[in-house]
Each structure stands twice: as structure tokens, then as C-alpha cells.
């Protein structure tokens with residue numbers, strides 16, 4: 001519950017006007033509904049008695065019935081409109097907050113979550129929170145206020161029944177929902193977690209479908225999926241059972257109140273302190289108030305899920321990025337030498353412990369405009385070196401500088417404006433070739449896009465496509481071969497105006513001839529820029545200025561290119 005109390009009030013404050021408007025309209029709907037039942041009871045009984053000889057003015061109650069019916073319909077319509085609009089805005093606010101929190105986290109932090117789990121936090125968990133205002137707070141507050149007023153009205157005519165109604169409504173609006181929310185905590189948590197796991201499994205299965213089929217692992221995947229579905233069904237059944245128990249308890253309370261009204265009301269009637277039609281009106285109004293408390297039972301049973309969702313969202317929103325900008329970042333020069341000064345680094349293993357040293361006192365200086373290739377056996381730490389250059393990781397000891405400034409003293413945004421990165425697993429985004437390229441430089445015109453594509457050796461392929469730059473590349477570049485997707489990402493990196501290019505295996509997926517052609521063009525394509533190139537490919541003479549070999553975390557051999 002603490003997570004809900006920390007997450008929602010600031011969001012509610014931003015939309016206070018619309019939320020108060022919804023509460024007012026909901027209250028008006030309830031008042032009109034309960035009033036309608038009460039007046040109808042009074043009207044019908046009085047009309048029946050009038051037929052039996054007593055005098056009754058039909059005009060006032062029939063006008064009241066029409067008025068209350070109209071008010072109830074109009075208020076209900078307006079409440080739905082205003083309430084849903086306010087909730088949708090709340091969810092949008094919350095979703096953008098979660099998204100902002102996610103993009104602040106470092107790749108290392110995001111790597112701790114499964115992709116599907118993050119998607120669920122951003123969608124399903126956020127959606128689960130609409131329950132709180134629409135299905136819990138609104139019915140709880142409005143039924144409580146309406147019940148308090150009705151208890152006073154009943155109390156004026158039948159005091160004992162008024163007290164019974166007040167006690168029953170206190171149970172219905174407070175004790176029962178609290179009990180339900182507590183009971184639904186575990187099933188709610190199980191539902192949110194099953195939803196996240198199912199989404200993650202579905203995403204992974206779609207992405208790895210070909211491998212799953214080729215490895216004959218379909219049955220294994222299906223069994224895992226079905227067992228997760230069974231968990232979800234069990235949790236949902238438990239939630240429905242809690243809602244049904246709540247509804248059952250509410251009916252018992254309603255029955256008790258009706259009996260109390262009849263018991264004490266008939267007594268008042270026999271003493272002529274109350275008329276028959278008024279007793280009938282009060283009776284129906286009491287039944288009416290319990291009708292409106294019904295949705296609260298369903299809402300409270302879903303509160304457990306909302307609490308679990310709030311906890312899962314809170315875990316992301318309150319997580320501080322583990323690499324923050326310094327208080328007063330130092331501006332980086334536009335151009336400058338790159339220096340690794342006695343840099344040692346190890347990845348974290350278990351919580352609080354470090355794995356083996358990946359880089360061991362590495363020192364390296366790369367002059368502006370120099371092209372340096374870093375080669376070495378697999379697992380020797382080449383990509384790690386680039387990650388430190390981009391400040392995706394910080395050294396354990398030593399420091400990495402650009403233009404003489406320790407990267408830890410600069411803002412991350414400034415670092416990434418100076419150094420463009422082509423990662424080993426660089427993504428192709430859903431969209432066209434053009435939209436993918438424009439991520440490198442949103443202002444680039446067509447000649448610039450073609451120049452980048454030509455430099456990445458993809459220009460001829462794109463020219464052969466009927467839609468050229470506007471060719472749709474599908475989700476994660478599914479309509480491109482691995483080599484073509486790689487070259488598209490390379491073209492995107494080349495398009496940036498960064499003075500340094502950090503390229504991790506830029507020619508992966510290219511045949512030997514294309515690799516040689518790419519490296520022969522490298523000097524031209526990257527003219528004037530510093531290039532730090534990690535590769536296993538054979539480099540033609542003159543492709544780079546220097547070639548270094550990283551072995552066992554040490555840059556121990558330096559070879560001229």
C-alpha cells in the first residue's frame with residue numbers, strides 16, 4: 001500500500017480539478033439513483049393508498065421521479081466522460097514518468113530486466129492502476145458520503161435503523177474493502193508477475209521462433225508457457241473468489257439493514273410517527289445505497305494487483321541511475337586526444353563482488369584524426385574498452401580522458417555528442433531505411449543519406465529497391481540480411497557529426513571482398529575523424545594508422561599498420 005501512497009498522490013495533485021469533478025458527478029449520480037428509488041417507493045405506496053381512500057398529491061412525486069431520472073442519466077454520462085478522460089490522462093502522466101525513468105537508467109541496469117518485463121511495467125502495470133481511482137476511490141468516497149447522508153435521513157424517522165445503516169455502511173465502505181485488499185495482495189502480485197512473465201515468454205518465443213523449431217524445443221517452450229498460464233488462472237480465480245466473498249458479505253449487510261428498517265420502522269409506523277409510504281421510500285433508498293456499493297467489492301478485490309503494479313513501477317521510478325552526471329560538468333572540447341591512463345576494469349559478479357580483471361592497467365593515447373584498430377582474441381576485453389570510452393562503464397582505477405578531461409567530470413550527453421558508437425548488437429528500429437538513418441542526424445538531406453549508405457557499402461542495394469530510402473525495414477530489420485542490417489547501422493553512425501567513431505566489428509556479416517572494400521574506403525568515409533575500430537577482420541595495408549593487440553586485458557603489443 002505504501003507504494004500506492006507514494007506513487008499516486010503527486011499524479012492526482014496534477015489532475016485535481018478533473019478528479020474532484022468526477023467525484024462530484026459520481027456523488028450526484030448516486031444521490032439521484034438512491035433518491036429515485038426512495039421517491040418511487042414513496043410514490044407507489046402513496047398512490048396505492050390513495051386508491052384505498054387516502055388523499056395524495058400525485059404531481060410533486062411524479063415530477064420528482066422525472067427530474068431524478070433525468071439527473072441520474074445526465075450525471076452518469078458526464079461522470080463516465082470526465083472520469084475516464086481524467087484516468088486516461090493520469091495513466092499517460094504515469095507512463096511518461098516510467099518511460100523517463102527507464103531511459104535514465106544505464107544499459108547495465110536495464111540489462112537486469114527481461115524485455116517483456118519492462119514492457120509490462122510500462123503498459124500492464126500502469127493500466128492496473130486505473131482501478132484505484134475509478135473502481136476503488138470513487139465508489140468508496142461517494143458511497144460513504146451518500147450513506148452518511150442517508151443514515152442521517154433514516155435516523156430522523158427511524159433512529160435505531162439509522163445507526164444500523166451507519167454501522168453497516170462503515171463495514172461496506174471501509175472494513176470490507178480493506179479486508180479484500182489485504183486478501184487480494186498475493187493473488188494480485190501473482191497476476192502482475194504472471195502477466196510480465198507471459199509477455200516476456202511470448203516476445204522471446206516470437207524472436208527465437210526459428211531456433212526453437214529447428215532445435216525441436218517447441219514442446220519444452222509450450223510446457224513452460226502453459227504452466228505460466230496455469231499460475232495466472234489460479235491467481236485470477238483467487239481474485240474472483242475474493243470479489244464474490246465481498247459481494248456476498250455486502251448482501252448480508254444489505255439484508256440486515258432491510259430487516260432493521262422493517263423491524264424498527266414498523267414499530268415507528270404503529271406509533272404513527274412515520275407514514276407507510278415514507279417507510280417504503282426509506283426501505284428502497286437503503287436497498288439502492290447497497291446497489292451502488294457493489295462495484296466497490298470488485299474494485300477492492302483488484303486492489304492487490306494495483307498494489308503489486310505500483311511496487312513494480314516504483315522499483316523502476318525510484319532507481320537512481322548508477323552513472324550520474326557530476327554536479328558541475330566540465331564542457332568537453334570539440335576535438336581532442338583520447339587517453340586511457342592505467343585503466344583497470346572488472347565487471348560486477350554477484351551483488352557487492354567483482355569478477356576477474358578484464359582490463360589491467362591499460363594505457364593508450366589516440367591523437368585527433370588518428371585511426372586505430374584494436375584486435376585480439378575473443379573475450380580479451382576489446383568491446384569493454386569501447387564501453388569505457390563511451391562511459392557506459394567507469395574504470396575501477398585509472399581514468400579515461402577526452403581532450404584532457406576525465407570523462408567522469410563531463411556530462412554523459414556531452415560524451416555521446418563527441419563519440420558515436422556502432423555496438424556489436426546495434427539495433428535496426430521499426431520504420432524505413434530513412435527513419436533509421438535520420439537517428440544518426442535528424443537534419444541530414446538525401447545526398448548526405450546516400451553518401452553515408454555508399455560509405456557503408458549499402459548504397460547500391462538501396463538504389464535497387466523500388467521504394468529506395470523509404471523502404472520499410474520491418475521490426476528489428478527483419479526484411480534485411482544480417483550484413484545489410486549491420487551496414488545500415490554503420491551508415492547511421494557515419495552520419496553523426498561526432499568527431500570520434502567507436503566501431504565494434506563494423507564489417508560483421510560482410511563477405512571478404514566487401515570487408516576489404518569497406519576498409520579501403522575507411523579513410524575517405526571517416527575523413528578527419530578519430531576512429532577506434534575493434535575487429536577480427538584482416539585489415540588491408542593503410543586502412544588504419546595503428547593496430548594494437550589486446551591480450552588478457554593488457555595492450556601488450558603495438559604493431560604498425
Ligand SMILES: Nc1ncnc2c1ncn2[C@@H]1O[C@H](COP(=O)(O)OP(=O)(O)OP(=O)(O)O)[C@@H](O)[C@H]1O
Pocket residue numbers: 347348355358376377378379380381382383384385
Ligand atoms: N556485462 C558483462 N558482465 C560480466 N562480464 C562481462 C560482461 N560483458 C563482457 N564480460 C566479460 O568480459 C570479458 C571481455 O569481454 P568483451 O566483450 O570486452 O571481449 P571482446 O574482446 O570484445 O570479445 P569478442 O571479440 O568476442 O567480442 C569476457 O570474459 C566477458 O565474458
